[in-house]
Amino acid sequence: DTEVTQTPKHLVMGMTNKKSLKCEQHMGHRAMYWYKQKAKKPPELMFVYSYEKLSINESVPSRFSPECPNSSLLNLHLHALQPEDSALYLCASSQDTGSSYNEQFFGPGTRLTVL
């Protein structure tokens, strides 16, 4: 299985809602990532988990809260978002750090709209 899956595909939420994005991979990868992508722009790194520990937080607002319950799952909890947070949220995984096989495999993304 060489796939990263993300649910839901689309999400519409109000500014007072709490929701979660989910990401799953079964490739045995030990590094997982959350990116935010605006239209016609490159992905912007938000968080990196390495061996289930948060290793990089790119100064993301606290209304985004990542969680890595196990090596296959990555969640992004959303609370009190703003309309400017509307974007495509991409999950990715890679084998691990320090490996030659370090390309990132991307999921299809969750299209988030904040009203």
Next chain:
Amino acid sequence: AQTVTQSQPEMSVQEAETVTLSCTYDTSESNYYLFWYKQPPSRQMILVIRQEAYKQQNATENRFSVNFQKAAKSFSLKISDSQLGDTAMYFCAFMVGNFNKFYFGSGTKLNVKP
């Protein structure tokens, strides 16, 4: 600081022709990796090709090849025999050594015309 620059926001090519997308980067590191990713409209981002900086030989993957000029910090992607399915946004990406962080260029939108 690490930067990646793609100077061509948009390009067009006729089907079956060859096109080259440019990418330059800046780093003081010696151990790094370079990638080209493709993101078709409303579809998943996938890896096209990768290059290790310590390898002098240019990487090739079927119709895709790179021209890696380490001294010039240039990493261009050549697509031969362009196909309609090659229509996509192409991102050049750079990763330093053992770190997980990717640095992406701003992207080049490639349109393959029939």
